[in-house]
Amino acid sequence: MTRSHEPLLRVSDLTMMYGDRVGCRNVSFELRPGEVLGIVGESGSGKSTLLRSISAQQEPTKGTVEYHTRIDGIRDIYQMSEAQRRLLMRTDWAFVHQNARDGLRMNVSAGANIGERLMAVGDRHYGNIRNAAENWLDKVEIATERLDDLPSTFSGGMQQRLQIARNLVTSPRLVFMDEPTGGLDVSVQARLLDLLRGLVHDLNLAVIIVTHDLAVARLLSHRLMVMQRGEVIESGLTDQVLDDPQHAYTQLLVSSILQN
């Protein structure tokens, strides 16, 4: 698969301050279509703050986030109207939360969870929506007879897969993931990783994935950014950063992994 050289997303000099406290500082990078960028670092390093600022959930104190929209070309997402930004977030973007309950509506059926995003972009044909929902349940390996069940009756791993289906049904081009395998059993994690890897490849998704699990970062991401105290202290090719880390903090992170 050939990847376009035109960036899909461009983050420039992004800084998020909470009063005097630094959330993240001076972060710049570009992301191409089909590219997976991992953001690693310990708790409190600013990974989630950065992700929220990039994904239009929290306007940064300084800096810009530009996105190559399908219709209008490159746009600064914080200069768009609220309506345009909402539409972008509902259609071309997706956000997979660590806790599936944050990304799902627990009081409506699995099928409705998937269908809701389609209806938000104007799909009104019940049969089409139901077919799409069934198709996506199958893609994320949930039995289609569970279509009318509530997500609360699903296991943690199934809820996470349902969240992914709900997010990907509108064919987004950019997916944000915040610790998508966190809190899942190791065997469930493996299944989810396999699923994600396949979807990323087949749909040519660009992904920004925040994780503290370096093994997950290695298996999924092309490039890695390492954060400490709100700043990107090292970035580059994933295997280069993990196998030949240059910065003291990255070396500490890598050397702290338990070998098996």
Place this chain on the structure above:
Amino acid sequence: MSEMLHAKNVAKGFTLHTQGSVTIPVFEGVEFRLNAGECIALTGESGSGKSTFMRMLYANYTCSSGSISVLHDGDWLDITTASPHAILDMRKRTMGYVSQFLRVIPRVPTLEIVAEPLIALGTARETAMEKARDLLTRLRIPERLWQLSPLTFSGGEQQRVNIARGFIADYPIMLLDEPTASLDTQNRATVLALIEEAKARGAAIAGIFHDHETRDAVCTGSFDVTSFKVGAND
């Protein structure tokens, strides 16, 4: 013979920040050339840095200074300064690497893992699968294992899966890190045949071979990394 890769005045050292910032100098002034159709053995005793040098050729390790240029798509790409995108593209289309370790996502069937590099190059899925089946057969991985993840396989079987994956695409340059280390005689013979076939189609190969027999059988020359160790020429 046409040159495919060259290293010029390359130095490499490691700084261990977590261990009192000890600096370990490894190489200095490395000059290395690799031509199409040849198979060069990287030599030197254990711990001399053969694997380190090979990882530098793959851009898995950085260089402290100097340049390593790879003929990629008809142009020279200096992998010590290239962008991650360019390096990934170089690995996808120009340089194959058979490592000693199998790093794969659990649950993915062996056949998929072997076929993946060829599918990534745009080859039709069924053609890639057919070639994967051929290679796995040649390397004596029983058919009943093809749909299983290789993570449950023995060390020797995992290594053969790695070899199949490394040889499925006809890369112009190949790096082989002890490809025959834990193989029996029959399988070693198969790997030697694969190397000969790669040479015959014009691949430029650099390898680390643990035994003399393998080296003598397939290598056209050798490169002693110890002569570029820091302090070697003092």
